[in-house]
Amino acid sequence: MPYSDLKRIAFVGDYLPRKCGIATFTNDLRHAVSQHGAAKCIVVPVDDIEGGYEYGPEVRFQIAEQDLASYRRAADFLNFSNADVVSLQHEFGIYGGPCGGHILAFLRDLRVPVVTTLHTVLAAPSATQRRVMDQLVELSTRLVVMTNRSFEMLHTVYNVPKRKTDLIVHGIPDRPFADPLVCKDQFGVEAKHVALTFGLLSPNKGIEHVLQALPDVIREVPDFVYLILGATHPSLVRSEGEKYRIGLERMAKELGIQKHVIFYDRFVEIDELTEFIGAADLYITPYLNVEQAVSGALTYAFGCGQAVISTPYWHAAELLADGRGVLVPFADPAAISHEVVSLLKDEPRRQAMREQAYRLGRQMVWSNVAKQYVRSFQEARRSRVHTSKPLAVRTLDEQPLDLPRMNLDHLLAMSDSTGILQHACFSIRNNFEGYCTDDNARALVLTVLLEELGADLPEVQRATSTYAAFINHAFNSQSSRFRNFMSFDRQWLEDDGSDDSQGRALWALGTCVGRSRRRSLQSWAVQLFQRALPACASTTSPRNWALALIGIHEYLRRLSGDRLVNQTRDTLTDKLIRLYEDNSTEDWPWFENIASYNNAKLSHALILSGRWSGNERATQIGLRSLRWLAEKQLSSRGRFRPIGCNGFHRRGEPTAKYDQQPIEAHAMVSAAVEAFNAV
Numbered sequence: 001m002p003y004s005d006l007k008r009i010a011f012v013g014d015y016l017p018r019k020c021g022i023a024t025f026t027n028d029l030r031h032a033v034s035q036h037g038a039a040k041c042i043v044v045p046v047d048d049i050e051g052g053y054e055y056g057p058e059v060r061f062q063i064a065e066q067d068l069a070s071y072r073r074a075a076d077f078l079n080f081s082n083a084d085v086v087s088l089q090h091e092f093g094i095y096g097g098p099c100g101g102h103i104l105a106f107l108r109d110l111r112v113p114v115v116t117t118l119h120t121v122l123a124a125p126s127a128t129q130r131r132v133m134d135q136l137v138e139l140s141t142r143l144v145v146m147t148n149r150s151f152e153m154l155h156t157v158y159n160v161p162k163r164k165t166d167l168i169v170h171g172i173p174d175r176p177f178a179d180p181l182v183c184k185d186q187f188g189v190e191a192k193h194v195a196l197t198f199g200l201l202s203p204n205k206g207i208e209h210v211l212q213a214l215p216d217v218i219r220e221v222p223d224f225v226y227l228i229l230g231a232t233h234p235s236l237v238r239s240e241g242e243k244y245r246i247g248l249e250r251m252a253k254e255l256g257i258q259k260h261v262i263f264y265d266r267f268v269e270i271d272e273l274t275e276f277i278g279a280a281d282l283y284i285t286p287y288l289n290v291e292q293a294v295s296g297a298l299t300y301a302f303g304c305g306q307a308v309i310s311t312p313y314w315h316a317a318e319l320l321a322d323g324r325g326v327l328v329p330f331a332d333p334a335a336i337s338h339e340v341v342s343l344l345k346d347e348p349r350r351q352a353m354r355e356q357a358y359r360l361g362r363q364m365v366w367s368n369v370a371k372q373y374v375r376s377f378q379e380a381r382r383s384r385v386h387t388s389k390p391l392a393v394r395t396l397d398e399q400p401l402d403l404p405r406m407n408l409d410h411l412l413a414m415s416d417s418t419g420i421l422q423h424a425c426f427s428i429r430n431n432f433e434g435y436c437t438d439d440n441a442r443a444l445v446l447t448v449l450l451e452e453l454g455a456d457l458p459e460v461q462r463a464t465s466t467y468a469a470f471i472n473h474a475f476n477s478q479s480s481r482f483r484n485f486m487s488f489d490r491q492w493l494e495d496d497g498s499d500d501s502q503g504r505a506l507w508a509l510g511t512c513v514g515r516s517r518r519r520s521l522q523s524w525a526v527q528l529f530q531r532a533l534p535a536c537a538s539t540t541s542p543r544n545w546a547l548a549l550i551g552i553h554e555y556l557r558r559l560s561g562d563r564l565v566n567q568t569r570d571t572l573t574d575k576l577i578r579l580y581e582d583n584s585t586e587d588w589p590w591f592e593n594i595a596s597y598n599n600a601k602l603s604h605a606l607i608l609s610g611r612w613s614g615n616e617r618a619t620q621i622g623l624r625s626l627r628w629l630a631e632k633q634l635s636s637r638g639r640f641r642p643i644g645c646n647g648f649h650r651r652g653e654p655t656a657k658y659d660q661q662p663i664e665a666h667a668m669v670s671a672a673v674e675a676f677n678a679v
Contacts, residue, residue: 172361
């Protein structure tokens with residue numbers, strides 16, 4: 001197939017001016033492909049911020065990262081745009097949904113051949129990552145990987161036929177081989193020995209280990225300078241500001257090496273980047289993640305003719321093997337200092353390494369890489385000629401359920417610097433009612449779940465910290481229980497809250513332990529959870545027991561070996577079982593003589609705890625009671641109608657029909673999901 005048969009190529013992924021490696025890669029690939037033929041190249045970027053970025057004219061449609069419906073709309077757009085092939089960039093973390101699963105909706109609706117570039121191939125994926133990866137492989141026409149290791153793992157781990165995969169290295173700019181002396185004066189480091197690290201800063205880059213190595217380097221090479229080029233990763237800035245960079249700067253001062261370290265705090269374009277590379281005598285990648293499959297920074301430095309010292313993450317171990325670079329152990333400052341000094345003092349060895357890297361890098365220039373991608377695009381289009389999916393015209397009952405994008409406006413409007421308010425007058429906060437631990441615990445569970453699902457939003461993170469601070473302040477260390485009600489002027493209205501509020505606080509704390517991605521939040525929650533849990537067993541409220549059991553389950557997701565917490569789970573489970581056995585009959589299989597509020601949590605807790613602790617009796621009681629509750633909460637027309645608050649449902653009496661609470665719907669759905677998982 002001649003190149004001219006590819007009339008229109010669409011690129012999907014992060015895109016400049018977004019600051020990340022995938023965005024740079026997508027931009028460079030699109031530019032390189034557009035330079036080698038008549039095809040029109042359009043871009044469909046993924047936006048991680050509201051409104052997106054100031055894109056160029058090549059961007060024709062934008063996907064909102066967390067909005068599932070926008071993925072389907074993007075597929076529709078490309079279906080009607082006459083695109084011949086789609087080049088999709090895949091990395092865990094750049095698409096919305098659990099493990100980036102939203103992109104699968106895009107692929108299912110797309111009727112255009114797809115060549116997916118896999119920037120990460122995991123050797124031991126989680127269950128969800130594996131499901132996403134398997135479907136991604138199935139829905140892609142062809143796959144591209146950038147290293148031999150990734151190529152082999154696709155075959156051995158994911159059972160992908162080798163004929164479906166192309167090995168195409170990461171591209172680099174085409175630059176002449178030059179002496180570093182030519183570029184050093186641009187950065188004020190002439191007559192210096194210069195080492196460089198560049199890329200978006202984050203703790204997994206391991207730069208602190210290079211700083212710790214520098215005192216020994218400077219003793220041997222007094223004119224040594226270390227350039228650290230790159231802005232802090234935007235997502236890290238949103239979550240914790242410049243904490244990591246400030247910590248590195250403080251470390252440099254404490255080590256007395258501040259005159260030998262230069263930070264360039266900005267995201268640089270490729271032309272400026274190559275100038276920095278050209279000014280360096282050697283390049284260092286001290287990354288800490290062994291499974292890093294591809295590093296664009298490493299590829300740029302190596303291909304432009306740099307002598308490289310690196311930790312042995314997968315890409316570096318492959319690229320720098322056989323003396324093409326120097327590999328040092330992870331987190332080993334002594335090894336780094338030894339190799340830096342050795343290379344700087346051995347000019348012939350360093351020069352030979354640079355020349356070898358540059359020769360091999362000629363195969364990596366974008367013009368060569370673009371030709372290989374075009375061949376992959378052509379093969380994908382050929383293979384789809386006879387297997388194209390027809391346009392799916394769905395009737396209303398066949399259309400997928402597109403839930404609207406979650407709107408957090410009311411949640412945030414109801415929250416201030418203290419916590420979330422209890423009540424509202426329509427959409428206006430009712431300050432007269434003040435705050436309560438119950439609602440702040442619920443809000444904390446919600447925001448932690450949102451963060452787990454990838455809602456990397458500053459306002460969500462601030463709200464999480466606010467709700468956590470409220471619960472922390474609510475804890476009465478004298479009684480080891482939580483206060484519940486607080487007035488708007490921040491005065492506690494009681495020294496000891498309801499039993500239910502104790503359980504909800506434990507549920508929220510357990511969720512922080514088991515699901516939060518913030519280590520500081522986890523550490524705080526572990527300590528407070530352990531202090532508050534013992535008092536729970538002495539209460540008489542079955543809803544407290546149930547909510548605490550759900551919190552215990554969340555806690556044990558991360559700390560399953562905690563013996564005391566496991567014992568408390570068994571104790572509370574037994575309490576609920578005994579309560580059920582004391583009160584239930586054949587026609588009233590329930591825990592009490594009244595089914596009041598938040599009822600499904602009792603069944604939910606037993607199903608959950610029974611399933612995960614191997615207590616079959618607990619599981620069966622949970623399932624039977626939930627089945628009975630579901631029948632009691634159905635209207636004559638088969639609709640969900642929860643038990644009303646005005647009278648509830650007493651044994652032998654009619655069910656109250658009105659004044660139901662929204663909490664009942666949440667409780668019933670959560671319990672039903674757990675029941676589905678248990679059978």
